[in-house]
Amino acid sequence: MDMTAKLTAAAERLFDRHGYMATGMDQLTAAAGMSSRTLYKHAGNKAQLMARVLTERDRRFMARLEVQSVDALFAALEDWVRAEGTRGCLFLRSRAETGGDTPEIAEAVAMHKAAFYQRIGEVVATDLGREDPVLAEQVLVLLEGATHAAVYRGADAVSAARAAAAILIERART
Amino acid sequence: MDMTAKLTAAAERLFDRHGYMATGMDQLTAAAGMSSRTLYKHAGNKAQLMARVLTERDRRFMARLEVQSVDALFAALEDWVRAEGTRGCLFLRSRAETGGDTPEIAEAVAMHKAAFYQRIGEVVATDLGREDPVLAEQVLVLLEGATHAAVYRGADAVSAARAAAAILIERART
DNA sequence: TGTAATGTAAAACGAACGTTTTACATTGTC
C-alpha cells in the first residue's frame, strides 16, 4: 500500500467520523503515519485531499451498484451500511460543511450525485423493461432517505425502504 | 425583538448556510449586531448557541407538522422547502459535523428526531384509522429522503416522495 | 561514487479560533 492510498484511507476514516472541518492536518498526519511534508506533497491541500477521498469513495460505492434490479440496489445499500456504518451521506455532508463554497469538493459531490442519479435510472429501466423517470426519482428518494434515516432509526429504515420500493415497482409493472 | 431572539435567528441563518464549524463567533456578533460580551452573556458558548438554534428550529418545524393526513405532511415539507431552502437536515448535519461528541448538540438532535418519528406515527394512525409502524417508517424514510434528495434534485424530489407516499397509503387502506 | 528522489522530524509562519477582560456609556428605578 503506497503512501497516497494510505493517506486517502486514513483521511476518509477521519473525515467520515469527525467531519471535514473538525479534522486537523496533524490528526491526518498521525493517522496516515507520515510527516506533514509528505502529506502536502501527495495531497496538495486539505480541500484537494477531501476531493480525492470523495472520488475514491464514489468509485467504491458505485461499484456496489452494478446490479440489475431495484431490489438489489437496496441489498447493496444494506451491505454498505453494514460494512461502513450509518453516518449519512459523506458527499452531502462535506458539501454542506463547506457551504458549497469549496470548488474541488462541490465538483466531486456534483459528479457523484449525477452518476448516482443516472445509475438508478438505468437500473429502473433494466428492471422494468422501460424507462420510468418518476419511479427512478422515487427510488432515489428512498435510497437517500434510507441512508439518512438509518443514522437514528438503524437498519430498519433500510428494510422499510426496500419494501416500499418493491411495492412501487410491482405497481409500475402491471 | 430582544437580543436573544435576534442572536438565535442570525445564528440559525449562518450555521445553516455555512455550517457550524465554519461559522466564527465574530461572524455571529456581526450578523447579530452585538458585542461578543453580550453574545456570551446570552448564549453561554458556541455549542449551547447551536443547541438553542436547534431547539428553536424544532419548535418551528414541528408546528408545521400538526396535520391530519400523510399527504399534508408532504405539503408541509414542500412549504418548508420553499420558505427555508434545500440544504438538508440541519439536525443531522450539525450532529455529523461534531461527530456526535458535543452533548448539547447530540441531545437536541435526539430530541427532535424522536419527536419527528412520533409525530409521523400519529399522523399515519390518524390517516389510516389504525397504527401501522412499517408504513410510518416508510413515510419517515420518504420525508428524510425528500429533504436530502431535494438538495441536488430540487423540488421534484419532494413531489415524487409525496406521490410514492400516496400509493403506499392507498395500498395500506384497502 | 555521486546525485536525484523521497522520506522524517520539528520548528516556524501568520492568521484565525473561542473566550475573557478591561474600560466606558446608557438606561430605568428606588
Next chain:
DNA sequence: GACAATGTAAAACGTTCGTTTTACATTACA
C-alpha cells in the same frame, strides 16, 4: 442622585489552524 443592570468597543488570552521551511536520513539508479 445613587445604583444596579445592560449594553458597546476593543484589546488580550492562550490555543490551534493550514501550510511552509529548514535540516537531515535513506534509498535507487546512472
